[in-house]
Amino acid sequence: MQAEAAKSKRCDCPGCGATLIFAADLQKLRCEYCDAEIEVDKLNKGGDPPPNVVERALTELLNSEAATGYGLPTQALQCKQCGAAISYPDKVTSGKCTFCGSDTVVERAANSQLIRPESLIPFKVTKEQAGAKFSEWVGSLWFRPNNLKAMARVNEIGGVYAPFWTFDAQADTRWSAESGYHYYVTEEFTNSEGKRETRQVQHTRWEPSSGYHTGNYDDLLICASKGLSEALVRVLEPYNTTTQLVGYQSSYLSGWGAEEYAVGPKEAWDKGQQRFEQHEYSACAQQVPGDTHRNLNISMKLSRVTWKHCLLPVYVAAYRYNDKVYRFLVNGETGKVSGEAPYSFWKIFFAVLAVIMLVVLFLSFKQSPSVR
Numbered sequence: 001m002q003a004e005a006a007k008s009k010r011c012d013c014p015g016c017g018a019t020l021i022f023a024a025d026l027q028k029l030r031c032e033y034c035d036a037e038i039e040v041d042k043l044n045k046g047g048d049p050p051p052n053v054v055e056r057a058l059t060e061l062l063n064s065e066a067a068t069g070y071g072l073p074t075q076a077l078q079c080k081q082c083g084a085a086i087s088y089p090d091k092v093t094s095g096k097c098t099f100c101g102s103d104t105v106v107e108r109a110a111n112s113q114l115i116r117p118e119s120l121i122p123f124k125v126t127k128e129q130a131g132a133k134f135s136e137w138v139g140s141l142w143f144r145p146n147n148l149k150a151m152a153r154v155n156e157i158g159g160v161y162a163p164f165w166t167f168d169a170q171a172d173t174r175w176s177a178e179s180g181y182h183y184y185v186t187e188e189f190t191n192s193e194g195k196r197e198t199r200q201v202q203h204t205r206w207e208p209s210s211g212y213h214t215g216n217y218d219d220l221l222i223c224a225s226k227g228l229s230e231a232l233v234r235v236l237e238p239y240n241t242t243t244q245l246v247g248y249q250s251s252y253l254s255g256w257g258a259e260e261y262a263v264g265p266k267e268a269w270d271k272g273q274q275r276f277e278q279h280e281y282s283a284c285a286q287q288v289p290g291d292t293h294r295n296l297n298i299s300m301k302l303s304r305v306t307w308k309h310c311l312l313p314v315y316v317a318a319y320r321y322n323d324k325v326y327r328f329l330v331n332g333e334t335g336k337v338s339g340e341a342p343y344s345f346w347k348i349f350f351a352v353l354a355v356i357m358l359v360v361l362f363l364s365f366k367q368s369p370s371v372r
């Protein structure tokens with residue numbers, strides 16, 4: 001019953017019945033067999049208008065009242081190595097983990113209890129463009145192993161929708177601190193030759209200060225991925241969530257995978273509050289008068305909090321080198337890159353050796369006239 005209802009939402013080509021794939025270059029669904037092109041909204045059966053991007057109230061998140069599931073039949077591949085799980089709208093035959101390249105992946109039903117994504121940014125960068133960025137990046141690296149470039153050609157780059165939570169909020173923050181004001185005193189001293197001289201010495205006068213800061217935040221991003229490190233993802237930002245998000249429709253996922261979130265709503269909200277506090281702390285630090293300050297304390301109150309669960313496009317090339325996994329990422333919206341790669345010990349060793357030899361040569365050349 002449930003499977004049948006879900007089946008009708010599958011993206012089949014009206015011409016030949018094959019599965020349609022969302023094409024990043026067209027921003028439409030394309031049939032790989034008969035080349036038919038279909039607008040995403042056209043597949044919205046029953047004539048429903050395309051969904052809007054909705055900001056939801058915090059209570060809905062914390063009381064688990066939000067809609068769940070992806071709205072289409074999905075199977076998931078869970079990686080035993082890194083733990084990431086990717087849901088696919090269709091049967092997938094490839095058994096490699098997008099995030100770590102491991103082939104110890106197990107099939108299971110997609111978790112239908114997860115909160116449904118509210119919105120997403122469709123892929124705008126094509127796989128070919130992402131692959132070109134990877135080769136370009138690998139070519140630009142210094143002191144890396146020789147066979148890295150060969151591996152970069154061999155390894156696949158894969159596109160996946162990564163899960164994120166976004167939070168909007170107004171922060172009202174009271175702060176108190178001690179402001180420091182510098183002043184200079186002329187002091188006399190005796191120099192190394194026994195003469196009396198004067199110099200200016202800096203002192204600081206401390207005074208209590210306090211103030212108030214209001215910050216309005218739109219779409220603070222919290223990454224909910226298991227397969228991607230937070231550090232690498234932060235380099236990929238920004239995503240233009242305020243202008244480029246579209247309402248979630250399952251047809252955007254056709255031909256792509258979506259990672260199931262590993263950071264749940266409550267944990268994401270904890271992280272969100274910490275990030276708001278960090279932003280407010282630096283904003284208040286800017287407000288403290290004086291030449292310097294110490295003992296800054298803030299007390300923040302958040303209001304008008306709303307959230308969204310959205311999917312953002314990422315290309316991942318995961319490759320192994322000496323049994324360690326390295327990742328290269330491309331922002332699927334903007335093309336911004338972020339990556340990690342091994343260093344070659346010997347290349348660095350010989351470069352350092354060459355520098356030392358040059359220095360030694362230079363010194364011996366300089367000293368040689370005095371030797372004679």
Ligand SMILES: [Zn+2]
Pocket residue numbers: 013014015016017018031032033034035036
């Ligand atoms: Zn077709």
Ligand SMILES: [Zn+2]
Pocket residue numbers: 079080081082083084097098099100101102
């Ligand atoms: Zn993995």
